[in-house]
Amino acid sequence: MVEPKTENRKPKIIFLGPPGSGKGTQGNRIAKEFNLDFISIGDILREEIKKESELGKKVRSYVESGALVPDELILELIRNRVDNVDNSEYEGFILDGFPRTVEQANGLKEITEIDKVIYLKCDTETIVKRLSARRICPKCARVYNLVTNLPQEDELCNDCGVKLEHRVDDCESVIRDRIKVYETHTLPLLDFYQSQLRVINADSDIEEVYCTAKNNCK
């Protein structure tokens, strides 16, 4: 049940968390439950490229040359989406995958005011354990986890029966590097959002994290 609101402003929430914290999954699920627009930057960029919009063409040129998509471009896409939320049925939004730097956070501030920042805090060893247990079906790309989301038969895809693969990205040394990069960029954001910040322990089991994160989004 969504509690009645005392004001009309739609809640604007950011989800932060290292790779393997489950932030995308949790954010998506909570957004559905509270009728919030789940704004994933990765998805937005892919959609724009697919639509072949003017912005999409620009995005494609960066992605294809292997360059980072500039902040101004991403901010423009977010602005469009956020403006839509205000005129939609959605009760607010959850932003996932942005901002990643304080500079981006300053840009976002120009567009909209953020009410809550949910940080899914995760121990490095937990992340390494979770991500190194990931397996992917080479045929249908379904993702499994040998700890939390087992296939029915030993390392075979439930749908295809194909032997699951371990991606290079999910190897321990690569995971540790990704966590380090994440921390360097993101930890200063926690200071930036000090007054809106809610830190959630994301080491525990998925359902427990879900309940805690959900209560903090209310």
Ligand SMILES: [Zn+2]
């Ligand atoms: Zn499969």
